[in-house]
Amino acid sequence: xxxxxxxxxxxxxxxxxxxxxxxxxxxxxxxxxxxxxxxxxxxxxxxxxxxxxxxxxxxxxxxxxxxxxxxxxxxxxxxxxxxxxxxxxxxxxxxxxxxxxxxxxxxxxxxxxxxxxxxxxxxxxxxxxxxxxxxxxxxxxxxxxxxxxxxxxxxxxxxxxxxxxxxxxxxxxxxxxxxxxxxxxxxxxxxxxxxxxxxxxxxxxxxxxxxxxxxxxxxxxx
Numbered sequence: 001x002x003x004x005x006x007x008x009x010x011x012x013x014x015x016x017x018x019x020x021x022x023x024x025x026x027x028x029x030x031x032x033x034x035x036x037x038x039x040x041x042x043x044x045x046x047x048x049x050x051x052x053x054x055x056x057x058x059x060x061x062x063x064x065x066x067x068x069x070x071x072x073x074x075x076x077x078x079x080x081x082x083x084x085x086x087x088x089x090x091x092x093x094x095x096x097x098x099x100x101x102x103x104x105x106x107x108x109x110x111x112x113x114x115x116x117x118x119x120x121x122x123x124x125x126x127x128x129x130x131x132x133x134x135x136x137x138x139x140x141x142x143x144x145x146x147x148x149x150x151x152x153x154x155x156x157x158x159x160x161x162x163x164x165x166x167x168x169x170x171x172x173x174x175x176x177x178x179x180x181x182x183x184x185x186x187x188x189x190x191x192x193x194x195x196x197x198x199x200x201x202x203x204x205x206x207x208x209x210x211x212x213x214x215x216x217x218x219x220x221x222x
Contacts, residue, residue: 084100
């Protein structure tokens with residue numbers, strides 16, 4: 001699954017037509033070269049600003065199906081869409097927000113590497129969570145506060161910025177940027193950095209300077 005998402009991230013770079021050629025040692029793959037070029041194009045601030053006015057509601061109703069993000073408008077809310085994408089060995093059931101929602105399934109949490117069993121019911125939301133790889137409040141600080149509400153709602157529901165993870169790892173991450181947090185599962189660092197960079201470039205966000213070398217190091221291993 002993650003190999004497919006890496007390919008998606010790289011294809012987004014190619015389709016955008018903005019890849020930058022850089023001199024690379026022989027051990028750096030062409031895919032890593034493209035992503036490193038994209039990282040170099042993200043404007044960086046010396047530090048993350050701390051505006052006082054962040055509010056989750058500025059990004060619209062949580063997991064709404066009523067956006068222009070990819071996959072939206074299919075009759076299922078975004079959380080159920082991502083569960084269907086990321087889990088395996090699934091069974092399904094109808095719920096108010098989705099006629100074909102995942103009822104049971106399992107997945108390896110990319111953040112921790114732990115196998116997680118999902119069963120719909122009380123407590124499920126705490127155990128299995130959908131994370132914004134580029135956190136909403138970080139995006140707000142780095143430029144999203146200037147967007148119109150429709151763009152913020154699209155961002156909050158964009159599958160390219162979402163991943164199913166275990167709740168403990170998601171709570172540990174909170175709204176931290178790469179300079180403050182990277183997944184404990186080092187095998188996911190390449191994919192995490194690739195998606196982070198593609199999302200930042202797609203939406204024209206700024207990056208904090210301390211995160212640049214962290215992302216660069218992860219991308220060099222792609």
